[in-house]
Amino acid sequence: MIRLSKLADYGVVLMTRMASRPEGVHNTMDLSLLTGLPTPTVSKVLSKLGRHDLLRSVRGAKGGYKLARSPQNISIADIISAIEGPIALTQCMEHTLGCCDIEPLCPSRYGWQVINDTVRRSLESVSLAEISTQVQLFANRRPGTSASATPVATGELTNG
Amino acid sequence: MIRLSKLADYGVVLMTRMASRPEGVHNTMDLSLLTGLPTPTVSKVLSKLGRHDLLRSVRGAKGGYKLARSPQNISIADIISAIEGPIALTQCMEHTLGCCDIEPLCPSRYGWQVINDTVRRSLESVSLAEISTQVQLFANRRPGTSASATPVATGELTNG
DNA sequence: TTTTAATCAGACCAATTTGGTCCGCTTTAA
DNA sequence: TTAAAGCGGACCAAATTGGTCTGATTAAAA
Numbered sequence: 001m002i003r004l005s006k007l008a009d010y011g012v013v014l015m016t017r018m019a020s021r022p023e024g025v026h027n028t029m030d031l032s033l034l035t036g037l038p039t040p041t042v043s044k045v046l047s048k049l050g051r052h053d054l055l056r057s058v059r060g061a062k063g064g065y066k067l068a069r070s071p072q073n074i075s076i077a078d079i080i081s082a083i084e085g086p087i088a089l090t091q092c093m094e095h096t097l098g099c100c101d102i103e104p105l106c107p108s109r110y111g112w113q114v115i116n117d118t119v120r121r122s123l124e125s126v127s128l129a130e131i132s133t134q135v136q137l138f139a140n141r142r143p144g145t146s147a148s149a150t151p152v153a154t155g156e157l158t159n160g
Numbered sequence: 161m162i163r164l165s166k167l168a169d170y171g172v173v174l175m176t177r178m179a180s181r182p183e184g185v186h187n188t189m190d191l192s193l194l195t196g197l198p199t200p201t202v203s204k205v206l207s208k209l210g211r212h213d214l215l216r217s218v219r220g221a222k223g224g225y226k227l228a229r230s231p232q233n234i235s236i237a238d239i240i241s242a243i244e245g246p247i248a249l250t251q252c253m254e255h256t257l258g259c260c261d262i263e264p265l266c267p268s269r270y271g272w273q274v275i276n277d278t279v280r281r282s283l284e285s286v287s288l289a290e291i292s293t294q295v296q297l298f299a300n301r302r303p304g305t306s307a308s309a310t311p312v313a314t315g316e317l318t319n320g
Numbered sequence: 321t322t323t324t325a326a327t328c329a330g331a332c333c334a335a336t337t338t339g340g341t342c343c344g345c346t347t348t349a350a
Numbered sequence: 351t352t353a354a355a356g357c358g359g360a361c362c363a364a365a366t367t368g369g370t371c372t373g374a375t376t377a378a379a380a
Contacts, residue, residue: 002240002279003163003366004249006339016271027355040341047357060348061354076275080162089164111176111291115236115283119162122282123275131271163337166368187326200370207328220377221325321380328375337366346357 008083010037010045012131015054015079019071019132027064045083052082071129077120079128087120168243170197170205172291175214175239179231179292187224205243212242231289237280239288247280 013035018026028046032039046065049055054074055065067074081087090112173195178186188206192199206225209215214234215225227234241247250272 002168002244002247002249003165005163005337008162009250012271012275029355038340041339043356044339044358050356057356058348059346059356061352062349063347063355065356084162087162089162090169111172114291115172115286118282118286119279122278126275126278131274165366189326198369201368203327204329204368210327217327218377219327219375221323222378223326223376225327323378323380325378326376328373330372332369332371334369335367338364340361340363342361343359344357347355349354350352 002089004080005084007041007045007048008080010035010041011049011079011083012076013037014042014045015049015067015074015128016132018055018065018067019128022067022071025058025062025064025066030064049079049082052078054078054082071132072127074128075124076126076128076131077123080123087123088116089119090116162249164240165244167201167205167208168240170195170201171209171239171243172236173197174202174205175209175227175234175288176292178215178225178227179234179288182227182231185218185222185224185226190224209239209242212238214238214242231292232287234288235284236286236288236291237283240283247283248276249279250276 014031014037017031017034018024028039028043031037031046032042035042046055047057050057050065053068056068057063057065077087174191174197177191177194178184188199188203191197191206192202195202206215207217210217210225213228216228217223217225237247
């Protein structure tokens with residue numbers, strides 16, 4: 001399987017959660033309870049998303065984070081690259097041209113470029129809004145406020 | 161960045177190399193020299209590709225591996241999933257429905273499914289043939305037979 | 321028939337990466 | 351002024367990865 005780091009996974013999950021109340025301010029503690037993820041980890045992810053202008057932080061008491069733009073204008077690629085850096089399947093693709101010694105000879109580079117572009121474009125095509133509407137179908141009986149007892153809602157912490 | 165394991169990276173590189181002589185039999189030693197990858201590693205990757213019917217092994221002296229089908233009929237998704245298992249960005253997506261306790265409640269699953277399908281489809285759309293024609297442009301002055309001194313040709317072993 | 325060149329499989333080990341925890345600091349509403 | 355929140359970095363443990371080694375098997379060539 002192609003590995004997405006857990007942090008990036010969490011990022012998508014948290015953003016999805018926040019998109020269910022796009023105008024609200026969400027704090028770390030609540031999100032931690034809702035998702036079952038450890039509080040400091042949630043905090044770390046959120047602050048990264050904040051630094052990349054996907055979230056806006058509200059400091060002080062009653063603070064938290066709110067979406068910086070509407071879910072329609074946030075793509076999955078935005079979220080992933082905020083946390084993991086530029087989307088690329090291999091290392092040499094992370095940089096732009098001109099940094100690799102053997103580059104003019106490297107017979108793989110151009111192939112990888114094709115592959116990476118394809119994947120990146122596909123992730124750019126999926127918006128947070130699309131995903132969170134899917135979620136609504138399953139969340140709408142619980143009006144999505146705070147602390148539910150049911151833990152764990154990531155794509156990660158599950159197994160067969 | 162989305163991480164592809166090195167082995168999968170190598171898989172793509174090796175297949176690309178072999179696609180430049182689609183009918184030929186390629187042995188581990190030659191491919192190792194051509195790519196700069198350690199021989200046992202090449203061997204491990206090739207045998208995995210063989211077990212998934214992308215390569216056909218020819219044992220004994222003068223043996224090696226040859227492509228099991230034409231490059232047009234091999235997708236990047238085939239290669240990656242042969243080495244890494246089913247293409248999925250998160251663990252719970254590796255299985256088919258019905259294996260996760262909280263599944264009926266999991267608000268993320270359906271979002272991930274959308275994302276994964278998008279990525280998988282994009283990788284299925286790129287064939288080995290497309291990539292190796294790109295390679296030809298850069299390899300055609302060296303008629304692509306055996307051992308060149310220039311090492312390292314993966315998308316991985318390079319940095320900035 | 322013997323030798324040699326190749327695949328094949330699996331065990332083992334080392335090192336990198338990852339992610340979780342903890343700490344103390346800053347900010348602001350009540 | 352206090353308490354509740356974000357902020358950021360240092361540190362550590364553990365899981366994953368990938369490279370190495372060994373030996374068995376196969377088949378062509380001498």
